[in-house]
Amino acid sequence: MNVLFLNWRDLGHPRAGGAEYLTHGIARRLVERGHSATWFAGAFPGGAPEINVDGVRIVRKGNAATVRIHALRCYRALGDFDVVVDEINTLPFFAPLYARKPVVTLICQLAREVWFFEAPWPVAIAGYVAEPAYLQVYRRSPVLTISESSARSIRDIGLRGEVDIIPMAIDQYAAPDPLPLSARDNVIVMLGRITPSKRIDHVLRALAGAANGPLSAMRLVVMGDGDERVKADLQRLAASLGLTDRVIWEGYADEETKRRLLGSARAIVMTSAREGWGLAVSEANLAGTPAVVYDIPGTRDSVVDGQTGIRCAPSPAALREALTALIADPVRYERFSRAAQAFARTLTWDSTVNAAEAVLRREAARSIA
Numbered sequence: 108m109n110v111l112f113l114n115w116r117d118l119g120h121p122r123a124g125g126a127e128y129l130t131h132g133i134a135r136r137l138v139e140r141g142h143s144a145t146w147f148a149g150a151f152p153g154g155a156p157e158i159n160v161d162g163v164r165i166v167r168k169g170n171a172a173t174v175r176i177h178a179l180r181c182y183r184a185l186g187d188f189d190v191v192v193d194e195i196n197t198l199p200f201f202a203p204l205y206a207r208k209p210v211v212t213l214i215c216q217l218a219r220e221v222w223f224f225e226a227p228w229p230v231a232i233a234g235y236v237a238e239p240a241y242l243q244v245y246r247r248s249p250v251l252t253i254s255e256s257s258a259r260s261i262r263d264i265g266l267r268g269e270v271d272i273i274p275m276a277i278d279q280y281a282a283p284d285p286l287p288l289s290a291r292d293n294v295i296v297m298l299g300r301i302t303p304s305k306r307i308d309h310v311l312r313a314l315a316g317a318a319n320g321p322l323s324a325m326r327l328v329v330m331g332d333g334d335e336r337v338k339a340d341l342q343r344l345a346a347s348l349g350l351t352d353r354v355i356w357e358g359y360a361d362e363e364t365k366r367r368l369l370g371s372a373r374a375i376v377m378t379s380a381r382e383g384w385g386l387a388v389s390e391a392n393l394a395g396t397p398a399v400v401y402d403i404p405g406t407r408d409s410v411v412d413g414q415t416g417i418r419c420a421p422s423p424a425a426l427r428e429a430l431t432a433l434i435a436d437p438v439r440y441e442r443f444s445r446a447a448q449a450f451a452r453t454l455t456w457d458s459t460v461n462a463a464e465a466v467l468r469r470e471a472a473r474s475i476a
Contacts, residue, residue, distance in 0.1 A: 175200050293326060
């Protein structure tokens with residue numbers, strides 16, 4: 108097969124995230140299996156207009172606002188494809204309106220309530236209302252997604268094509284057995300881009316509200332870059348709550364540093380408004396660290412409540428209570444750690460690519476028929 112991927116960012120983009128990690132993981136392994144893959148994405152400062160990465164041809168034109176127009180203009184010149192993967196990260200490429208070959212829609216997560224965190228109020232209202240409407244272009248298209256939560260949301264907004272859930276994958280490595288609670292640092296970690304929808308302020312308020320008990324001296328390590336204005340606001344909030352010395356802004360962490368911090372922390376926390384899966388949770392689980400997450404779409408799929416971590420209501424008070432419960436019983440904690448690591452070891456790229464390849468072959472064959 109010759110596959111075209113449409114995504115407004117590629118893995119080299121400074122703002123690349125879990126969706127790009129997944130897309131590149133699938134594309135490069137399709138190439139390894141004898142297929143061809145082209146990825147059309149937006150340009151960014153310092154990024155070559157065209158480049159080959161792991162056998163995947165990457166073409167970059169336009170920016171976040173114009174990349175979809177460039178995709179339409181360049182579509183015919185890019186090549187003769189058997190199937191097109193139109194990846195929707197908030198705004199779609201509308202490929203069914205112009206692509207001459209079958210289109211598979213890849214939706215890791217819908218935006219929905221994320222609009223209210225990432226956009227000004229009038230735009231947020233417009234985006235929230237418009238999202239189900241503009242996605243009707245895909246109402247009969249086959250859809251790939253990564254969790255039951257996302258599949259349910261896709262059905263809820265009226266898309267009626269086949270919806271296939273592909274298992275999420277993480278890069279596997281020979282992770283050591285989990286550390287016992289007593290050998291871990293008095294630290295919790297957050298991993299991901301610093302954006303309003305991640306609700307890092309909730310974690311700060313949860314720690315500030317723990318005047319006594321096991322959380323009273325707990326530190327927070329934030330791994331990841333993001334919006335500097337959001338980070339500055341969070342730093343001011345931490346100072347006002349008396350947490351300046353207890354919050355470490357690690358920034359970008361290489362793989363060695365990330366694995367070390369994840370493996371030595373007492374928990375990873377995720378307080379997002381919505382996720383497709385919660386990749387950081389699975390990465391921490393592989394290092395043997397359980398998660399405390401908000402019970403929201405995505406993390407309710409990546410965390411088995413009461414086994415690999417704890418899901419709680421989306422509030423600082425509930426988060427504080429769940430974190431305290433997690434580290435209150437060392438024997439139970441060890442059970443959580445081992446179950447989390449065992450679950451993460453099942454998230455292999457072979458399973459993910461097998462599922463994605465099967466759907467792409469199915470749709471390409473329909474075109475021939």
